[in-house]
Amino acid sequence: MTWTRAVVDRLRGATSTSGVKLWPLAVVAAVVVLLAVAGALPRWPGLVHLVALPPLELFGDLRLLATEAVSLPVFLILLAAVWTIRVLVLSLLLGGFTPDRLWLAARFYLLLTPVVLVLALLDFAAYAVLYSRLFWPVVGVVAGLGLLLAPVPWLARDPAGRWRLRTGLMRNLRQGLRLAVLLPYGLVLVLLGGLADAGGETVTVLLVPVSALATAVAVRLLAAPAPAHSGRLAAAVAVAAALVAAGFVTTRTVAPAPPAPPRAGSLVLMSGINSSSGNGAIFETEVAALGFDCGQTYYFSYAGPGDGAPQGQARCPIRTGAPYVQADTLRPLGEQVDSFAAQVRELPAPVTVVGHSLGAWVVWHAVATGVAPQVDRVVLLGPFPDSPVGYPPANHDGPGRVAGDALRAMAPLVRELGFHFVPDAPAARELLAQPDRATELYARPLPPEVSALSLPSSADLPLMPGGRRLAGAQDGCPIREAHPDLPVTPAFYREVNRFLAGSPTDPCPPWRDWGAAAARPFGPPAARY
Incomplete structure (x- = not known):
């Protein structure tokens, strides 16, 4: 009860002092639901990420655009539209359309978009080539970016009232990456994604408002002052994560197989x-x-x-x-x-x-x-x-055109590392591109x-x-x-x-x-x- 009361008090404090507005999240969630119901958005489990904190929402946008856009011009037009919407929404969440907030949001997404776009294209490549050793590092980098950057916009206002990304980044580092907020929030997102994956399309759409609500709570908590023990909490979480990783490794099956009897054939x-x-x-x-x-x-x-x-x-x-x-x-x-x-x-x-x-x-x-x-x-x-x-043949438009072209551009680099893959080789086109x-x-x-x-x-x-x-x-x-x-x-x-x-x-x-x-x-x- 004490912990719950502390959270409620922090939410009230954030509401009264930070100027944070949450109605834009409700609007984004409603638009996502309507587009999914209308069939304009694919109802895959990643739909719940489109109303998440940055950079996960942008990662969802770019995965969607890279795999669904039928040509490079269409991709660029949609990217510009999505980027503009994300800047406006972040500015509203921070308190409204003021030049300093708009400029902060624009700089934030200008720095974030190239990195997240590369991650989205690598994510597609992992699925196209069926190479999990590429998928897992991408997920790890996205999670790391979330811990490092998600709190930055809400911590970016300095004592003089100026909005600076550097201020937000340094505060986030000093406050232990706000793990007390982001780890529970991340666990909720993982749970919602798992439920969406298991429940199918209808459940996925219904979970979008729930994901938006979780994001709203996280925003309020990020806008509130960090607890005094945030540094100690970060150290404790790091130790716990190391113990979990060690337990996972040490419980793998390593006992040798028993000898087998001679077999015919x-x-x-x-x-x-x-x-x-x-x-x-x-x-x-x-x-x-x-x-x-x-x-x-x-x-x-x-x-x-x-x-x-x-x-x-x-x-x-x-x-x-x-x-x-x-x-x-x-x-x-x-x-x-x-x-x-x-x-x-x-x-x-x-x-x-x-x-x-x-x-x-x-x-x-x-x-x-x-x-x-x-x-x-x-x-x-x-x-x-x-x-x-899937991805269309070279120089052909169709869903996955941008991601397919990126895959072809990356293939020579991958071959330099010893992995021989040609996206348009016969076996690749027969088994992977379709x-x-x-x-x-x-x-x-x-x-x-x-x-x-x-x-x-x-x-x-x-x-x-x-x-x-x-x-x-x-x-x-x-x-x-x-x-x-x-x-x-x-x-x-x-x-x-x-x-x-x-x-x-x-x-x-x-x-x-x-x-x-x-x-x-x-x-x-x-x-x-």
């Missing part, structure tokens, strides 16, 4: 995009831990049948398949499927295939369409049930005599707006490991050995998916919305 290992002969995590699979020896092990080649390749990182000699390079993984899907069928045609039965990432799409399509009837068991490692966003393509691929069922296991990475779950479950495959519990490293984690060996032994998968605790529901609202509008 053949094991085919398929690497994913950006791999090459002998280079890629799937080549490091300890086949003995799955019950196979090197004489039973075959590595799929994206270059087609052949007499083998240098061993590289592979645990066994690469005795079949032609040597392939990174560019071969981007060949047309039909060629990859035919190549797979040719490489498994003469293998001793039963044939077990482990397809990692892109390999999961190839093996599913090959088996489901009947071109590889020799396959008996399929392990889908790090599968993506759909490709959430939002419904991967969904259609997995919608074709496997033959009833073929058993399948799906093992996603928990880090990839936010990139699956349609959910992680695949019809026709056993649902393995998400593995707490980064996508590229799935084939070398102990959980992979345990789950696959249970599957090969005919045992059901272990029940997956529901909290394994909670992080995805909380994180998905930070993505761009996806195809299903």
Whole structure:
């Protein structure tokens, strides 16, 4: 009760002394709801962020514009309109249309817009390329910007009555980033995003006013004087966050997998995009831990049948398949499927295939369409049930034009870092640029005599707006490991050995998916919305 009374007193104090006005938030929330109901705005979980504190509201605006604008001129016009609206709304929230407040709001968004635009484009790229190692840093940077900059406009008035961004920034730093306000507010936003993700379109729209109310309370508290113990609170929160992070890391599954009994037949290992002969995590699979020896092990080649390749990182000699390079993984899907069928045609039965990432799409399509009837068991490692966003071909207008052009501009820079991706390569256009393509691929069922296991990475779950479950495959519990490293984690060996032994998968605790529901609202509008 004492804490509640203190909050109420601070709200009253802010109301009486700061000049803060909240009715603009109600107007913005009403407009967002009306546009969503009319179909002018996509009803994706990120809708609740459009009435949040900066920079999250701007991050939502720019994600929306980058993925929905059909051309660069349309994007620039809408960007100018959104920027103007945000400046006016912030000025009103600060007390009204006065030159000093308008100038402060304009400078604030002038500094913020280029940074947040880059983050929005990187966010789109993470969804387009299905690369969670890019998505999570973007979310982390947005959260850091929020802590650093969200309180600044309400702390920017100096004792002489002048509005200065530097004053607001330094006050925020001295007051411990206003964690007493922003952390509860952030938790509320995460909860609302998770509810929107779980509840669907109608619930999402209904939660927009709730999000606006949470923002109004946060604004009032930011405008009130900071408590005297704000520095100690910031230190305590930092320690608590470090303990939570340490607990998360130390509770990961690290126990080695038990030895597997010898198995008959053949094991085919398929690497994913950006791999090459002998280079890629799937080549490091300890086949003995799955019950196979090197004489039973075959590595799929994206270059087609052949007499083998240098061993590289592979645990066994690469005795079949032609040597392939990174560019071969981007060949047309039909060629990859035919190549797979040719490489498994003469293998001793039963044939077990482990397809990692892109390999999961190839093996599913090959088996489901009947071109590889020799396959008996399929392990889908790090599968993506759909490709959430799309982008038009080069120099063509359409939804995602701006984000697609940015993706093409970033691709050469990414290749310098060792990640070979060409946005308009055949496989990329077939599987990633068309939002419904991967969904259609997995919608074709496997033959009833073929058993399948799906093992996603928990880090990839936010990139699956349609959910992680695949019809026709056993649902393995998400593995707490980064996508590229799935084939070398102990959980992979345990789950696959249970599957090969005919045992059901272990029940997956529901909290394994909670992080995805909380994180998905930070993505761009996806195809299903």
